[in-house]
Amino acid sequence: MRLSSLCHGAFSSTYARAPFQLPTSLAARRALTRSYHTNYPAQNAYVPSTSSGSTVNQDEIAHFSRLSSLWWDEHGEFGQLHKMNPTRVKFIRGKLVESALEDDLNANVDEIRPLKGKAVLDVGCGGGVLSESLARLGGITLGIDASHSNIQIASMHAAADPALRSRTIGHTGGSLEYKHTSAEDLLREHGPNSFDVVCSMEVLEHVNNPRSFLDSCAQLVKPGGYLFLSTIARTPLAYFLTIFMAEDLLRFVAPGTHTYSKYVNPHELEEFFRSYKSSLTGRNWITGNGPISRVQAETRGMMYVPWRGEWVLLDRGSKWAEGCNYLFWVRKPVEA
C-alpha cells in the first residue's frame, strides 16, 4: 500500500517546502527539484500547444514528458492516486446529487453529470488526475497548482486527449484550463464567491498554515456552493500506514514526504467550519453543537482494499471510517 503517495500537488507559493510528491529515484528527484527551482519564478502559465506554430522548446517538452510519465504512470509512484480517483469522484458526484435533491426534491438533477455548467476549481491539481474527471463530468474546470512543472505536465496530458483539448468538451459543456498560481493569488485575482465547487484533494496535510489555506479555499466558494477536501487523519493508524510503512519501512515514497503533526483530524475540520463565517453577518458554515447534519457537512473514510485493488468509501460511522484517509465535504451557507 502506498497510502502516503497521495499528495495531490503543490498548493501555495508561501507554504510549500515539499511542494509535491518526491519520486524515490534520485535522478527523478533531481529532475523534479531542478524543474521546481528553475521554473518556479515564471509567473505566466505556459501551456504547450498542439498547433504547429507554437514556440515549444523541444528540450523542455522532453523534460516535462519524463515528469509527466511519473504523474500518469498508473503503476508508478502515483498509482494509488489513480486508483483513488474514481472513489473521490463518486463521493463528489453523490454529494452534488444529494444536495441538489435536498434543495428541490423535484429538481431535474443530471445524475450522471451533476457538474454540468458549474464553475469548478481544483486547488493543487498536480498532474491533473482529478481535474480531467471533473471536466469530463461537465465542470467548467480550472486546475491550479503552485508548481510550474505540474501545470506543464497537466496541460500536456490534456492536450493529447481530443476530448479535453477543445475548449468546450462537446455535449457535456465542460471545459478544462490550468493555471500556475496559488489559492491566495487566485482569490486576489478572481475575488471571493467565484466557484460553485472547490476541491482540494490530498493537499491539506502538506500545508504549513492550514487555517489560512482553508480560509482562501472557502472564500472562493460561491454561496450555496461546495468545498471538497481529502486528507489524512492524525491517528496512530495513519502514522503506521503512511509514515512507518510507506516511508520508513517500504520506501514507497521518500522519507519526509509526510509530517505527522500536519495531519488533520476530521473533528478539527468540523470545528473550523463550526466557527467559520464567510462574512461578519453570515451564519457559521456548520451550525449547532450536536451531530452534524449531512446537509451541511460530511466526513467519509476511504480505504484501500488490496484484494479488490481499489479504494472504497467506508460506511458512515464505521469503526475505522475516519482513522486514516478521509474525504470531507462542507457547504457554504446560501445567505453568506
Added chain:
Amino acid sequence: MLSRVATKYWRGRVSVSTKRHASSVPSERDVVIVGGGPAGLALASSLASSKLVRESLKVTLVEAGDLSKVREWDPPRGTYSNRVSSITNSSHEFLQGTGAWDHVEQGRTQPIEEMEVWDGISDARIHFSAGDAAVEPASQIARLTENLNLQRGLLRHLSQFSEIELADKVKVDSIVQDEQEGGGWPLVHLSDGRVLRTRLLVGADGFNSPVRSFAGIQSYGWAYDTHGVVATLFHAPRNSLQSPNTVAYQRFLPTGPIAFLPLSETASSLVWSTRPPLAAALKALDPAVFAGMVNAAFRLPETSVRYLNNEMLQAHLAGTPLSLAQFHEELEFREKSHMIDSRSALSSVRRPADSGMPPDGAEDYPPLVTSVQPGTVASFPLKFSHADSYIGEGRGARTVLVGDAAHTIHPLAGQGLNLGLADVEALSECIVDALSLGGDIGSYTALTPYARTRYFENHKMLSACDKLHKLYASTAEPVVWARSVGVEVLNELDALKGALMMSAGTTKTRGPPGQVGWELAARGVEGFAKNVDNVRVLGSSIAGVVGAGLRQLWQQNSQGRRL
C-alpha cells in the same frame, strides 16, 4: 503536432504512396473495435444500447470481411449453418438487456431443456434438466442458435444507431503508438488509407489477434491433438409419445466428446471432437456413411466404435473410403456380436418410419440421423489458449482483449461464445462505469475492473474443460472407474447438478450455492470412493484425482468471487 507525428510515421514507410499520405491525418476515435465476429459485434451493440456511450463516445468497428453478407444472410427454410452456439441463460439475459436478442430470428433457435451426458466406456450418465437449476427456475438450460443468426441480429440492432461506425471490407495494416507527449495512443492504419487514433483499442480479432500482438501480450496454451468435426444433421421428428427435440446429448469417447445439439424438430447440429486423422477420414465419407458413423458413435460400445473408426481410417488411407454397403455389413456384425436387438434403442439400423411405441430408452440417445445437410461437414483444430493479461501496458497501452483474442476453449461445454459474451458484458459495464465517473476509458485504472471480473472466471472455465477433456480421454481402467463413480454420484444429488449447471453459465454465478456445490461434489466423490472396498486395491489416488479436480474448481470458483 499531430500531423507532425503522422508525417514522421509515413515518411518512415517508403512503400506508402503519396495518395495515401494525403488522407493520413488521424481521425480521433474513443473506441476502435477490431473484429466483426460475434464478440466484436456484441460489444458494438452493447455500447450502442447505452445512451451515455452514444452521447459521449465515438465508436468504430473495423472488419476485414463483408458484413453485408451477414446482414443479408437468408438461408433456405429448413437448412442450417454448421456453426452453432448454445447461448446460456446469462448470455441470453445480456442480449435481451441490450435489445439485440429481439433481432435474432427466434424460429431458427431451439431451447435445450435437458442434457444427457455419459461416459463412453462405462456408460455412467448424468442427466440435467432445466428444473435442476437450484437457484432460479428456468425453462431452458440454454438456447441453440446459429452464430450467423446471432451476428445478423446484432447487425440489425446496430443499424438503429447511426452513432456507431461500421467499417467493413477494411483491413488493419498496422498499429503503432503515437509519439505525442503525454499521449501514447494507438494509431490504427487501415487498408483504405485512413488512420484512426483511438482512446481505447479493443481486440475482438480472434485467436491470432493482431491487437494482442501490438499490445505485446503473451498468450499461453497448446493445440489439442483433436479436431472438431461439425455438420448439420437431419432426422425424423420425435413421435408424440416422446418429448420434443430439446435434449442435447454428449458422449465422452476416448477420442473426444461427440455432441448432438437440437436446432429444430428435424435438424440438429453435430460437434464431434476426435483425432485429426479420424476427422479427415470422416470428412471424406459418403454422407450416408457419415450419418451412420454418427449414429453408431452415440450407441455402440466403445470397443466397436473404435473398431469402426479403424476400419474407416484404413479404408480412407487406402484411398477407398468405406462404402455404405461395407459400413452396414460391419455395423450389423458389431451389433450382433454385442447382442443388440435391431429394435432396441442401441441399434443404429434404420427402421421403417416410426410407428407406435419407440423402443425402451430411446430418449437416452439422440434421434437416428437420416441424412446430412450437403456442404456442412467441416472441421477445425481445437486449442487451449489464454492471454497473460487482458489489458495492454506500456507500449501497448490503451488496448483490451475480448473473446477468442483473449482465450480459446475446448468446445465440450459449449462455452466459447458465452465466455466472449460475458467478456463483452463486463467490458461495456466497465466502460459505462468509468464514463459516469469522468474516467478515461482507455486508462488502465478504468479497465482494471473488467480484467478483475473476467480473468479468473474465464480461467476457471478454461481449466475445467481442459481437465474434463483429459480425464475422459483416458481408457485406463482405474480412471474410468473413478470418473464413472464421480459421474454417478453427481447424478444422485440434484443440488450438485444445479451447481454444475450454474457454473456452466446457466444462471449468474453469484452467491454461495455454487461454492457449496463444488465443495459437496468434491467431498461426495472422495467419500463415496473411500467406502468402496476396491479402493484399497486401487489406492485412493484416482478418487483423489477426481475429488481434487472438483475441489480445485471449487477453490477457483470461490477465489474468482473473492478477487
